[in-house]
Amino acid sequence: MTLSQFEIQDINQTVLLWLDEVRKRTLIAMQQHLDISIKHDARDLVTNVDRDNEQFLNAKIRSYDSEASIVSEEGFGDHQKNMQGNVWFVDPIDGTMNFVKEQADFAVMIALYIDNEPVLGWILDVVNNVVYHGGPQVGVFANQLRLEQPNNDALSDGIVLLSGARLLYGMFGYDKIAKAALGYRVIGAAGPSFLRVISGRAVGYSSKMMPWDFAAGQVLAKTLGLSISDIDGRPLDMLSSNIVLVATNRAHRDILMLHQS
């Protein structure tokens, strides 16, 4: 099913208004006491802002799209079993540890897939007040600025972004990837890492992620002609965790070869 340009623009503008409201709510909440809880361990945090943002966004989605299924991080979504129909992905605060400790390098992310096809994605950089948004039918924008496809740089010519924990514990061949790159950085959150790849500031990014961590980034990356797959080169499973690799076409090939060697 393909939406008309008019329908796409209506969805896009509607979500941008929600995100504007989410941004204001988040900034206000950051000035107040945060209620921080631990999920699985001390490094996996959730706050009242994560929950409030998710409830707010999920309610907006359900009221706007009566056929919506929602896959979201904090438990207010659906138990989605397939990718048929209108499937929305919501990450109400991506990078909660950065949100709590750094007050920077976190994001709010939304994506819409219809019958498993990427339609639109939104990554809100709250602190810098920039929404990266778009999809295959409209292109990718940073607020009003249209983004071009990033230079097709090789791994050895650019900065690669990696999951710090997995690198530290010798997983997924990340040490080989880091050594082959011009440099590597650890940002600690998916959305801010995707943004750097999408805007050509990094040649690649890899981490183990849940669907809400990569759904929006995948829409934007594919639209810009970047390569995205799991670390073995297979398409991402939209309903479970994946070791995601997003990169320029050359760096993607470089990393797959390193990973298989």
Add this chain to the structure above:
Amino acid sequence: MTLSQFEIQDINQTVLLWLDEVRKRTLIAMQQHLDISIKHDARDLVTNVDRDNEQFLNAKIRSYDSEASIVSEEGFGDHQKNMQGNVWFVDPIDGTMNFVKEQADFAVMIALYIDNEPVLGWILDVVNNVVYHGGPQVGVFANQLRLEQPNNDALSDGIVLLSGARLLYGMFGYDKIAKAALGYRVIGAAGPSFLRVISGRAVGYSSKMMPWDFAAGQVLAKTLGLSISDIDGRPLDMLSSNIVLVATNRAHRDILMLHQS
């Protein structure tokens, strides 16, 4: 020798005006073709902006302070052999790889030491238009906002910043430090890392650095009651490279113990 409040304020305001000019020159240069050269290897870059900023700042310093000695990165300073008198430190672009590749997370840094005592330090975050500045006689400010001493958090309660290359190659016990922290990040530049510790967004930072990399950060960190030393707990040598450790008092103790264990 102690300067009067009037003298301190005059120096501070004068340097802030230079930095305002450096910021404008840097932003203009970023819109134009960068002339990028390799220094020691492909990961050690220098650009025309590094050189232009250093020549500009060194000329300003020599014209303002006829007794100045200058320790600076790109070769326009003096061959300083001791810390007597007015010693200025200049890093014209700290984080040149980030400057070239990310257009973010780089800084311009200046510091003034008199007879080996820290007097004033400045770290300009070009992209975000914030100068972190101050010293023992005046306090520390982010632009006009006075900074308080950060919470004295332990390593296990905060984010630690580490040199990516040294972590990757198993140096300095950085893997133990990363594992003991709540999380770790790799930023790839000294100034932006110091800023995160100074503003309480990270509990500590360690990397091997040259004097221009840590001179300004040390002034601000000491003024805010943070701990700074080499990784063995000794005072920093202002005229050669050091494995620098800056942290909250608790995280500093935690890291020294891990390093010695």
